[in-house]
Amino acid sequence: MTSTSYELVLRQGRLLRADGTIDQVDIAIAAGRIVAIGPELEPGTFELDLEESLISPPFVESHIHLDSALTAGEPRWNQSGTLFEGIEIWRERKQNLSLEDIKTRAIETLKQQAMQGVLYVRSHADVSEQNLVALKGLLEVREAVKDWITLQVVAFPQDGIYGGPKNDALMEEALKLGADVVGGIPHYELTREDGVKSVHRIFELAQQYDRLIDIHCDEIDDDHARFLEVVVACAIRSGLGERVTASHTTAFGSYNNAYANKLLGFIRRTSINFVVNPLINITLQGRTDTYPKRRGLTRVKELWQQGTNVSLGHDCVQDPWYSMGTGNMLDVAFMLVHVAQMTGIAEINACYDMITYQGAKTLNLASDYGIEVGKPANLIVLDAIDRYDAIRRRATVKHVISQGQLIASTNAPLMQWQR
Ligand code: FE2
Numbered sequence: 001m002t003s004t005s006y007e008l009v010l011r012q013g014r015l016l017r018a019d020g021t022i023d024q025v026d027i028a029i030a031a032g033r034i035v036a037i038g039p040e041l042e043p044g045t046f047e048l049d050l051e052e053s054l055i056s057p058p059f060v061e062s063h064i065h066l067d068s069a070l071t072a073g074e075p076r077w078n079q080s081g082t083l084f085e086g087i088e089i090w091r092e093r094k095q096n097l098s099l100e101d102i103k104t105r106a107i108e109t110l111k112q113q114a115m116q117g118v119l120y121v122r123s124h125a126d127v128s129e130q131n132l133v134a135l136k137g138l139l140e141v142r143e144a145v146k147d148w149i150t151l152q153v154v155a156f157p158q159d160g161i162y163g164g165p166k167n168d169a170l171m172e173e174a175l176k177l178g179a180d181v182v183g184g185i186p187h188y189e190l191t192r193e194d195g196v197k198s199v200h201r202i203f204e205l206a207q208q209y210d211r212l213i214d215i216h217c218d219e220i221d222d223d224h225a226r227f228l229e230v231v232v233a234c235a236i237r238s239g240l241g242e243r244v245t246a247s248h249t250t251a252f253g254s255y256n257n258a259y260a261n262k263l264l265g266f267i268r269r270t271s272i273n274f275v276v277n278p279l280i281n282i283t284l285q286g287r288t289d290t291y292p293k294r295r296g297l298t299r300v301k302e303l304w305q306q307g308t309n310v311s312l313g314h315d316c317v318q319d320p321w322y323s324m325g326t327g328n329m330l331d332v333a334f335m336l337v338h339v340a341q342m343t344g345i346a347e348i349n350a351c352y353d354m355i356t357y358q359g360a361k362t363l364n365l366a367s368d369y370g371i372e373v374g375k376p377a378n379l380i381v382l383d384a385i386d387r388y389d390a391i392r393r394r395a396t397v398k399h400v401i402s403q404g405q406l407i408a409s410t411n412a413p414l415m416q417w418q419r
Contacts, residue, residue: 007404008028009028010050011050014055015037028044032377034377037371053398054385056382057356057378060120060359060362060369061121063277066106066109067138068319090321099136106137113149119378127158152181160198161201181211183213183215184217203234217231217247218252221289247313253297260302279335300342301340311361312329312336337351378402
């Protein structure tokens, strides 16, 4: 590679490597790929002075619902703040979905995410509605945005696979249309037996259509919601392991320790992924508690300590379940530090890894993820010193480079003491 073929050279950045070390380097990009990393590279056609800002792999959003994003208050506000009132409001709102409605809100949300450093997204699409408008809309969006963001779409049966006579057929139709991932919601199936049956059905469909699995699992404070053990058993027997994700699993925080410890041991026999959504679950859960009030979070620290892959999701942005947020993954990591009490320095750094490398693992992104010569030039530049500083200040993402192109820049706020 001669110097004249560098299309873009990033100068004087501080590169966060996969092992957590940081080196000051230049990075050269050509034809959408990283072609050189090192000190004092030759000039490129374009140059960007990073002023010693932190270079990181992009953020990975492991769990969001783009189909319901930006609908808070439509047709009414969620007054109880519960998951179940949210499902009822969404059931009303989704009666008049159109492809344009879905696509407009999804692309707007994706732009907000990308401008804040997210370049990989897994979105659930509600497939309990008979025309599959949400799914079809998000599949069109996946194609429309592929030049600047990678979108995975989960066929998510919001009302349960067995909650209505047509729901099972709608799930299968969604996979035939091209959904990347099979979803589920066993704790919201009408009976315990239906919930167990739904998990078996999800694994059957995933194997039949060669898709990943991501199940909303035990998102309730009920300590008898024990579908995670069914997911783990199916993962062990099928060998699907890292292709399987259990999302939320908030009931895990309410299980007695004897049962929880047994379950942690079973989880060690698989390589399934967990997705945690601390922004939303700290607000949704504990709503039927008086005091003491539970935090409504799965056992993040224990899962992380035993080497299980955990990544993070914003889950909702301005919708019937969660009216806050902008899609910023540093907000998610910041909340996890608090709610899961991940306050040791290694724990804080792990929270950052949960929105980068560990998210990439959940999404089964190929070895393309990361900042190395030969890989696609997907990276972000933060106004931060290191991972701890990035989370502490929820640092501004100054530049976003996707497939070799600078797609967004933001000026970090400048505070001036005037006295
Ligand atoms: Fe969700």
